[in-house]
Amino acid sequence: MLKLLSVCAFAGIGLLAMAAAGSGQGQSPPPPETPVPAQYSADLKVGDMAPEFALPGSDGKVHKLSDYRGKTVVLAWFPKAFTGG
Amino acid sequence: MASVDDAETNKRFAAEHGGGFPILSDPDKTAAKAYGVIRTDRPPEQQFATRFTFYIGADGKILDIDKGPRGTGVSVKSAGEDTIKKLEALGVKKK
Secondary structure, eight states: OHHHHHHHHHHHHHHHHHHHHHHTTOOOOOOOOOOOOOOBSOOOOTTSBOOOOEEEBTTSSEEEGGGGTTSOEEEEBOSOTTSOO | OEESSOHHHHHHHHHHHOOSSOOEEOTTOHHHHHTTOBBTTSOGGGOOBOOOEEEEOTTSBEEEEEOOTTSSOOOTTTHHHHHHHHHHHTTOOOO
16 A cells, blocks of 8 residues: 555656646647537438438348338447447 | 447447447448538548437437537436436337
8 A cells, every 4th residue: 555655656746747847848828729619410300311321230230220110219329449438 | 329430340349348239330431421420520530420329210200319418429428328218208118
């Protein structure tokens, strides 16, 4: 436990030293970025027909949206596999 | 679920983390673009799918779209339970 604490303390000092070095260079902080509104490739609304697709699934089958007519489909997009959820 | 990863990657991902539903792959981003989950203000190499969830009814029409509290994507932590709550709110019967 003591060893862990000393490592933490050392790391903390290192960070402080870096912060001091950074502020000592007299650089003004970058101007705050003006928020650019996100632009998306389409803007679907409730009531629109869901765009048709036929995409390969992890189960080895091709999944066509129109094959699911008569059922509710949840299509949850996510950015990247193996990236924490 | 769907992403712009290739099929082989999502197959491995589903095998490790899958939840009993297929993970779809859209590497050329055609469907992702049609669903409006791609940020066009970003360069192509940063154009991943935003965490938007679409609820599509039996007639093929969009019942609801969840874009998260700030409109930038749903919460990773509560996505599962949020989806169940939404389906209940939409009156979708359980199997």
